[in-house]
Amino acid sequence: MDDPYKLLGVERGADDATIQKAYRKLAKLHHPDLNPGKPEAEAKFKEISAAYALLSDPEKRARFDRGEIDAEGTEQAARHFYRDFGDRTGSGKYRSGPSFADEDLESLLREAFGHQARGGFAMRGADMHYTLAVDFIAAAKGAVRRLTLPDGATLDVTIPAGLKDGQVLRLKGKGQPGASGGPAGDALIEITVTPHRFFRREGNDVIIELPVTIQEAVVGAKVRVPTIDGPVNLTIQPHSNSGTRLRLKGRGIAGGHQYVELRIVIPSGEEPELEAFLASWQPKHPSDPRAGMEAAS
Amino acid sequence: MMKLDAIIARFPDLELVELTAWIEHGWIQPAIPPAPDLAPAEWTFDGLDLARVGLVYDLRRCLGVEEEMMPLVLSLLDQVYTLRATLKAMTGALEHQPQEVRAAVLAAMARLKHH
Numbered sequence: 001m002d003d004p005y006k007l008l009g010v011e012r013g014a015d016d017a018t019i020q021k022a023y024r025k026l027a028k029l030h031h032p033d034l035n036p037g038k039p040e041a042e043a044k045f046k047e048i049s050a051a052y053a054l055l056s057d058p059e060k061r062a063r064f065d066r067g068e069i070d071a072e073g074t075e076q077a078a079r080h081f082y083r084d085f086g087d088r089t090g091s092g093k094y095r096s097g098p099s100f101a102d103e104d105l106e107s108l109l110r111e112a113f114g115h116q117a118r119g120g121f122a123m124r125g126a127d128m129h130y131t132l133a134v135d136f137i138a139a140a141k142g143a144v145r146r147l148t149l150p151d152g153a154t155l156d157v158t159i160p161a162g163l164k165d166g167q168v169l170r171l172k173g174k175g176q177p178g179a180s181g182g183p184a185g186d187a188l189i190e191i192t193v194t195p196h197r198f199f200r201r202e203g204n205d206v207i208i209e210l211p212v213t214i215q216e217a218v219v220g221a222k223v224r225v226p227t228i229d230g231p232v233n234l235t236i237q238p239h240s241n242s243g244t245r246l247r248l249k250g251r252g253i254a255g256g257h258q259y260v261e262l263r264i265v266i267p268s269g270e271e272p273e274l275e276a277f278l279a280s281w282q283p284k285h286p287s288d289p290r291a292g293m294e295a296a297s
Numbered sequence: 298m299m300k301l302d303a304i305i306a307r308f309p310d311l312e313l314v315e316l317t318a319w320i321e322h323g324w325i326q327p328a329i330p331p332a333p334d335l336a337p338a339e340w341t342f343d344g345l346d347l348a349r350v351g352l353v354y355d356l357r358r359c360l361g362v363e364e365e366m367m368p369l370v371l372s373l374l375d376q377v378y379t380l381r382a383t384l385k386a387m388t389g390a391l392e393h394q395p396q397e398v399r400a401a402v403l404a405a406m407a408r409l410k411h412h
Contacts, residue, residue, distance in 0.1 A: 090382025
């Protein structure tokens with residue numbers, strides 16, 4: 001154990017009243033039964049109780065001050081605190097009055113789960129919240145998805161074209177039924193859109209990165225490009241650089257466009273002829289692609 | 298199971314009259330057989346009751362809670378323990394629900410907390 005004076009936060013010469021006051025202040029903070037959710041409170045409480053047991057006994061305190069005994073050996077016997085009785089503490093005979101617990105639990109549940117209210121006046125049913133994951137294409141083009149509710153019922157959810165990730169759909173009257181003639185609540189469905197392997201979205205535009213060969217980039221080509229409505233042909237002009245953005249008009253979401261970003265991919269295997277050619281190649285228009293970067297560094 | 302004298306023996310400066318008064322206030326509720334003329338010596342205490350005596354003893358002796366404050370303190374404490382038990386029951390019930398229900402409840406709770 002640490003220095004009992006330090007534990008209680010008192011001077012070595014403190015009188016009994018000061019020591020008791022310091023102890024009570026700390027004990028109120030750390031008593032385990034006042035802190036059922038804090039396991040560490042018990043060790044702290046035992047520490048300060050042991051310190052107080054030593055300092056509140058004039059004989060022990062004097063011997064400790066003279067250095068005849070150390071702070072150890074004053075631990076109290078093992079004890080079961082009230083909170084250690086777990087389930088039995090909050091139920092049975094020591095539960096706080098029956099009127100409190102029953103009513104409280106019921107209103108809690110009603111609020112949390114939208115259970116039907118008791119009583120005679122009309123009440124609107126609670127809104128129910130659900131989440132639904134749809135894939136990128138379905139969210140872009142629109143679709144119908146069937147949601148199975150916890151009670152086994154199903155709900156057909158129409159996903160409008162162009163729905164964004166995180167958007168919430170409200171299905172009127174599809175929540176909890178109302179009570180005593182009140183209207184039903186709504187079903188609120190939060191949509192998460194799962195990312196696509198190669199499409200991504202910027203507003204209503206669809207972006208795709210398209211790998212092309214050196215040959216296609218330098219001499220031009222006609223290639224097939226996937227769009228959300230199926231593949232289309234795209235002409236790559238000669239001298240197209242990596243990063244060039246080509247537009248496919250009206251191929252995006254709800255009137256948006258699709259943009260194709262070219263990415264030049266060099267051959268992965270050995271290409272002796274290409275290598276030999278490039279090694280001896282004298283560009284007609286020599287240029288340094290890194291010109292202008294020196295000043296910035 | 299313990300009798301009154303065994304309880305008294307556990308606490309150095311606790312008198313029989315004081316413990317009897319605590320029991321009369323309802324702060325501690327030993328099992329009292331339904332015979333009106335039964336002597337307090339026949340009351341029985343289990344581990345929960347003993348721990349409860351320890352709690353009341355700490356509140357009165359160590360923490361210096363005044364006697365007239367005790368009903369308030371115990372009532373608040375019992376409310377905390379009752380709420381914790383309710384919460385635990387709800388958590389336990391939730392654990393046995395399908396993943397969708399648990400997710401929906403957690404999402405609803407997060408929303409309510411932010412409001």
